[in-house]
Amino acid sequence: xxxxxxxxxxxxxxxxxxxxxxxxxxxxxxxxxxxxxxxxxxxxxxxxxxxxxxxxxxxxxxxxxxxxxxxxxxxxxxxxxxxxxxxxxxxxxxxxxxxxxxxxxxxxxxxxxxxxxxxxxxxxxxxxxxxxxxxxxxxxxxxxxxxxxxxxxxxxxxxxxxxxxxxxxxxxxxxxxxxxxxxxxxxxxxxxxxxxxxxxxxxxxxxxxxxxxxxxxxxxxxxxxxxxxxxxxxxxxxxxxxxxxxxxxxxxxxxxxxxxxxxxxxxxxxxxxxxxxxxxxxxxxxxxxxxxxxxxxxxxxxxxxxxxxxxxxxxxxxxxxxxxxxxxxxxxxxxxxxxxxxxxxxxxxxxxxxxxxxxxxxxxxxxxxxxxxxxxxxxxxxxxxxxxxxxxxxxxxxxxxxxxxxxxxxxxxxxxxxxxxxxxxxxxxxxxxxxxxxxxxxxxxxxxxxxxxxxxxxxxxxxxxxxxxxxxxxxxxxx
Amino acid sequence: xxxxxxxxxxxxxxxxxxxxxxxxxxxxxxxxxxxxxxxxxxxxxxxxxxxxxxxxxxxxxxxxxxxxxxxxxxxxxxxxxxxxxxxxxxxxxxxxxxxxxxxxxxxxxxxxxxxxxxxxxxxxxxxxxxxxxxxxxxxxxxxxxxxxxxxxxxxxxxxxxxxxxxxxxxxxxxxxxxxxxxxxxxxxxxxxxxxxxxxxxxxxxxxxxxxxxxxxxxxxxxxxxxxxxxxxxxxxxxxxxxxxxxxxxxxxxxxxxxxxxxxxxxxxxxxxxxxxxxxxxxxxxxxxxxxxxxxxxxxxxxxxxxxxxxxxxxxxxxxxxxxxxxxxxxxxxxxxxxxxxxxxxxxxxxxxxxxxxxxxxxxxxxxxxxxxxxxxxxxxxxxxxxxxxxxxxxxxxxxxxx
Numbered sequence: 066x067x068x069x070x071x072x073x074x075x076x077x078x079x080x081x082x083x084x085x086x087x088x089x090x091x092x093x094x095x096x097x098x099x100x101x102x103x104x105x106x107x108x109x110x111x112x113x114x115x116x117x118x119x120x121x122x123x124x125x126x127x128x129x130x131x132x133x134x135x136x137x138x139x140x141x142x143x144x145x146x147x148x149x150x151x152x153x154x155x156x157x158x159x160x161x162x163x164x165x166x167x168x169x170x171x172x173x174x175x176x177x178x179x180x181x182x183x184x185x186x187x188x189x190x191x192x193x194x195x196x197x198x199x200x201x202x203x204x205x206x207x208x209x210x211x212x213x214x215x216x217x218x219x220x221x222x223x224x225x226x227x228x229x230x231x232x233x234x235x236x237x238x239x240x241x242x243x244x245x246x247x248x249x250x251x252x253x254x255x256x257x258x259x260x261x262x263x264x265x266x267x268x269x270x271x272x273x274x275x276x277x278x279x280x281x282x283x284x285x286x287x288x289x290x291x292x293x294x295x296x297x298x299x300x301x302x303x304x305x306x307x308x309x310x311x312x313x314x315x316x317x318x319x320x321x322x323x324x325x326x327x328x329x330x331x332x333x334x335x336x337x338x339x340x341x342x343x344x345x346x347x348x349x350x351x352x353x354x355x356x357x358x359x360x361x362x363x364x365x366x367x368x369x370x371x372x373x374x375x376x377x378x379x380x381x382x383x384x385x386x387x388x389x390x391x392x393x394x395x396x397x398x399x400x401x402x403x404x405x406x407x408x409x410x411x412x413x414x415x416x417x418x419x420x421x422x423x424x425x426x427x428x429x430x431x432x433x434x435x436x437x438x439x440x441x442x443x444x445x446x447x448x449x450x451x452x453x454x455x456x457x458x459x460x461x462x463x464x465x466x467x468x469x470x471x472x473x474x475x476x477x478x479x480x481x482x483x484x485x486x487x488x489x490x491x492x493x494x495x496x497x498x499x500x501x502x503x504x505x506x507x508x509x510x511x512x513x514x515x516x517x518x519x520x521x522x523x524x525x526x527x528x529x530x531x532x533x534x535x536x537x538x539x540x541x542x543x544x
Numbered sequence: 545x546x547x548x549x550x551x552x553x554x555x556x557x558x559x560x561x562x563x564x565x566x567x568x569x570x571x572x573x574x575x576x577x578x579x580x581x582x583x584x585x586x587x588x589x590x591x592x593x594x595x596x597x598x599x600x601x602x603x604x605x606x607x608x609x610x611x612x613x614x615x616x617x618x619x620x621x622x623x624x625x626x627x628x629x630x631x632x633x634x635x636x637x638x639x640x641x642x643x644x645x646x647x648x649x650x651x652x653x654x655x656x657x658x659x660x661x662x663x664x665x666x667x668x669x670x671x672x673x674x675x676x677x678x679x680x681x682x683x684x685x686x687x688x689x690x691x692x693x694x695x696x697x698x699x700x701x702x703x704x705x706x707x708x709x710x711x712x713x714x715x716x717x718x719x720x721x722x723x724x725x726x727x728x729x730x731x732x733x734x735x736x737x738x739x740x741x742x743x744x745x746x747x748x749x750x751x752x753x754x755x756x757x758x759x760x761x762x763x764x765x766x767x768x769x770x771x772x773x774x775x776x777x778x779x780x781x782x783x784x785x786x787x788x789x790x791x792x793x794x795x796x797x798x799x800x801x802x803x804x805x806x807x808x809x810x811x812x813x814x815x816x817x818x819x820x821x822x823x824x825x826x827x828x829x830x831x832x833x834x835x836x837x838x839x840x841x842x843x844x845x846x847x848x849x850x851x852x853x854x855x856x857x858x859x860x861x862x863x864x865x866x867x868x869x870x871x872x873x874x875x876x877x878x879x880x881x882x883x884x885x886x887x888x889x890x891x892x893x894x895x896x897x898x899x900x901x902x903x904x905x906x907x908x909x910x911x912x913x914x915x916x917x918x919x920x921x922x923x924x925x926x927x928x929x930x931x932x933x934x935x936x937x938x939x940x941x942x943x944x945x946x
């Protein structure tokens with residue numbers, strides 16, 4: 066169980082005064098302090114952890130965000146930024162003495178420029194909302210995390226979110242041009258803009274993925290891309306994880322980078338097929354979903370090349386989609402994977418490590434051994450092209466012992482990822498979930514270097530306290 | 545002027561720790577091909593990483609290569625080419641432009657975040673740095689990221705150090721994402737368009753679903769310096785398509801058809817295409833830079849590119865546009881007045897500039913990159929101190945007093 070810091074007694078004691086102070090800064094409905102109305106903010110996508118915050122502030126403008134942060138800074142009040150609350154690592158988990166600053170009312174698309182291929186949006190616009198705003202003109206916003214219907218771009222920036230298509234299009238960091246941020250001192254700063262690259266330090270790159278540790282993001286300038294002429298998927302099923310992994314290697318080394326290359330192991334195939342009836346082969350040990358883009362002829366050409374490669378690995382089945390409907394059915398199972406696992410297990414933890422792709426068979430074998438020794442089932446979904454592994458560990462939340470075992474199992478998997486040359490998190494972020502594992506990947510010197518950067522932005526460590534950095538250090542600014 | 549050039553990371557760390565202890569400024573370099581960029585560094589000691597070289601890992605199937613900072617970029621290009629792969633950002637070789645003859649290193653290219661034509665669609669050098677080892681200004685070994693393609697663990701120091709011009713840490717090892725090189729390449733050239741129409745054509749091309757990977761516009765005189773383009777005797781808009789042969793054949797024709805409103809368009813074949821994009825990459829269309837001239841590199845929103853060309857023209861300079869119109873390369877007389885005129889135009893367009901080459905006295909006295917607003921400059925100073933508490937690494941390279 067992950068420990069949260071003790072609330073500051075002086076802040077708790079000053080609650081009424083803090084709430085009144087916030088009310089003076091925001092519109093009537095912009096401050097929530099009633100216990101029942103605070104309840105929805107007590108957790109995020111890591112629902113095993115809950116903590117009602119001191120208050121919730123819902124600013125509608127960057128200036129209001131600045132006023133709230135300045136007030137919190139002057140009063141030594143901790144701040145937890147929040148978008149849609151979909152973080153799977155507890156990135157938006159409140160603290161008892163913290164004000165949650167929710168950006169969901171800042172949900173306007175401010176500008177779209179097709180000639181310069183960019184959109185300026187407020188932090189509370191949903192990921193899919195950007196694509197919806199530009200779709201009619203044939204454009205899209207590329208990063209597509211599974212939560213894209215709900216998650217907000219401000220959260221995507223803070224977590225550097227990826228998605229199934231980032232093999233070709235990159236993650237959030239590769240699709241940004243500018244930010245408007247507010248520092249804890251209430252200063253409003255423009256980073257980047259409508260042009261490529263920074264002349265001085267790359268603040269855009271540093272802030273992306275900084276998990277609310279450095280500043281609050283209120284506006285984002287994203288790159289928008291022209292949609293390809295079309296896309297089509299195929300399924301390839303194999304007799305073992307090793308064979309499927311070797312096939313992935315063969316595809317990549319042939320010079321083909323599919324737009325998506327997804328790997329599912331046997332438990333994941335079964336869970337998803339029961340849910341989506343996508344025609345997944347139930348006798349396979351491993352399955353790949355491979356998607357290509359382009360005109361019909363280009364799709365045919367690429368899928369033929371890929372099919373020829375897959376055929377060398379003794380596949381159980383190869384199925385090339387013949388239509389957009391068939392492609393949608395193939396993806397339905399994968400995109401519904403989390404819900405599918407939810408149907409066969411009351412609760413699950415979705416882990417998120419990255420490994421060198423060549424180590425996949427070995428890692429899956431060792432996860433299987435851990436699954437046996439912990440007595441918990443696990444299904445593995447893997448962004449095979451970029452090595453991002455999502456083991457879904459099934460447990461029963463009504464049984465605290467089962468939850469503790471699931472957490473320990475998850476920690477062991479992430480340590481294994483680091484051991485084979487990978488990392489603790491590929492796209493979900495550290496949050497509170499992986500905070501205490503950071504020393505597995507970083508030396509004390511590394512962590513101190515990162516802490517000093519946090520201190521340069523947030524000297525009193527008020528922003529999203531107790532996340533990312535191991536707890537004892539998170540509460541003491543670096544020397 | 546003393547030069548230290550240790551081969552081992554521990555020796556580099558020891559040298560920096562020693563300099564930190566005595567508050568001795570260090571000029572960080574690889575093969576010292578980029579010392580002319582931005583402001584001159586005032587340091588009696590050069591710490592060169594050129595002997596800390598070698599590819600330490602290359603896994604083509606995992607699209608990852610790691611190499612020590614002093615590895616010659618050409619060696620890395622050759623190693624990946626042997627496996628049919630390439631460095632994604634297509635970094636330029638600015639040796640001719642900067643008047644330097646040495647072989648640039650991976651560390652130098654990353655520290656300066658230099659990217660070529662493919663940057664407009666495939667990201668900058670910094671986008672493909674997946675991991676790093678570096679020595680901070682206290683002589684401590686730090687690392688960030690890793691040798692995997694997706695990693696959001698902790699603060700992303702790789703992006704901060706890429707493009708920091710050696711002012712925060714000495715990068716010692718870099719993990720780079722690489723990708724398959726395309727089977728072939730072709731270029732659609734549309735001649736006779738002025739800057740505004742030319743950039744409109746580039747925007748239409750980049751906004752079409754045909755996977756254009758680079759888009760540049762050259763005025764008549766600049767185009768004339770590229771053999772494949774000299775025959776046009778006109779300004780020319782260039783759009784590159786790279787992929788498998790059937791795709792390149794199909795898409796270049798579709799693109800030509802889609803852009804007929806801009807002009808007839810001619811498709812340039814693979815071999816001359818490769819030569820011409822290398823020239824664009826290295827800013828060769830600017831021609832030789834005379835001793836009394838300066839070079840500016842400017843990034844603006846693409847639609848503002850023609851305005852920057854107009855500003856350069858007004859000074860009697862030479863210029864051209866890459867990155868769909870968003871990157872302007874400019875050569876003009878090296879004077880504070882010209883610098884003011886160019887940077888005023890860039891500022892008005894909301895963009896940024898780098899003074900890439902100028903006489904030492906001039907570049908010591910100008911804002912070689914845009915000054916930051918006070919609130920951000922204060923953070924810059926604190927972050928600099930967080931890495932380099934004695935302010936010994938490349939002092940003054942980016943900003944006077946930092």
